[in-house]
Amino acid sequence: MERLDVIGNISLDVTHYPDHRGGSRLGGAAVLLAVAVVSAGGRAAPVCVLGDDLAHLPLAPEFEGVDWSASVQGDGASTTFDLQYDLEGDLVAVRSNYGVADGLTAHALRHIGRHPRDTYHVCCRRPLDVEAILRQLVQRRCAFSVDFFLPSAEAMIRAAAAWLPMAKTLFVNAAEYRLLEQVVDTSTLREVIVTDGPRAAVVRHLGQQSASAVPPPHPPREVAGAGDTLAGTFLALRAQGATTALALAEATAAASRHVAAPPLPIPAPRRA
Template structure:
């Protein structure tokens, strides 16, 4: 079974909610997608750039299950996100310092050049040059799926538009789907998976709905990373032969469990 290579950021996050939920924690779409895929039985490798502050992650308990061979580590600080949510879990504001992730595009292009026949998931977020990366993946006929991050989704969807019909799956939330509809005829896309928080997630293929699943109710503690968890779980289950309906049901359940669980703490470097 092919490895899933996940192109994206790994970050140090601070999440904030009006009711005092939230904390400093480990984050980044490349991490959450890779962890979810690995837990669901598919070996996954974050294609990322780690700063010296997170250089110890490959040895950290719980993270050593990942395949870290596709990451590079450079001197400097890793990406940081300051994420502010409302009580319903809608993202209200995001502050970012990309740090060493400014080198992610160059690293991703080099990695794809070395592994042109891999299976990829691309987290379409700044500072990644999605036009260059998706163009290279499409040019070598690699299998790839994509997702977006609402604060940058409008620009990233426009940059990715020419390549989206070649993606196996496009993951969006309800707000991102409305942006997607403004840029491209969604009926031309092989598959779109649309999530909507606690409401039903649906799968559409060339404009026709083929599956839906309502997440089991869970009291939310942390929503950042829920969509990444759904994406990684669903991709892993389908790689093992699950039907789309089965994979969507299990992936929505995994995302619901994720939002009810404690945040992923940033592990301290090992001593000695």
């Protein structure tokens, strides 16, 4: 299959739950989604800016299947997120320090200019200039998909609205879909995947439901990254010819396994 270029952040995260779960982990949609694509048999390249503290990441054996050729190293610290969840796994508060990700928009625009025939996924999260990125993708007639992050979804959906009908696939959760309905005529959207935690995920084509899948039950250990895992798995399987229904079923199962598994560790730098 062709490579999926994933525009987004790679971050150092700390998660908190009322029952004392959580802790430090490697995060960021660019790496989590890329890992899911590779795990599903696809090819993926994070289009990202790595801070000095994660400059060794491309050398880590845990990520040897990921194509790091679209990443660059910035001068400074990586993005950090402090994420607080409730017992149901809903995000209730987030604190962010974007660090070198402030340079992501410029890097992504340069990458698109050099690789206009690639297929893209855009993780619509701050501090990315979503309008500039999607305008460039549409002008160059690139195939692309998008997702959102609930704390910034309202602003990002409004910024992206004019270009969303040109997207191949949108990934949103139930709350984000309600925001989407306020801004865009959903009957103009080619394909929207709507997730709802442990409840059924559905696919809507031009506003009409065409498939659904209930995630297998797994006791949640860490919910951060479940949506990225679902999106990466779905996109990889569809690119390999799977039907929408099969891709959705496999993607929800992968997301369910993800929440029950240990989070991605932060790889230690290799010794010289």
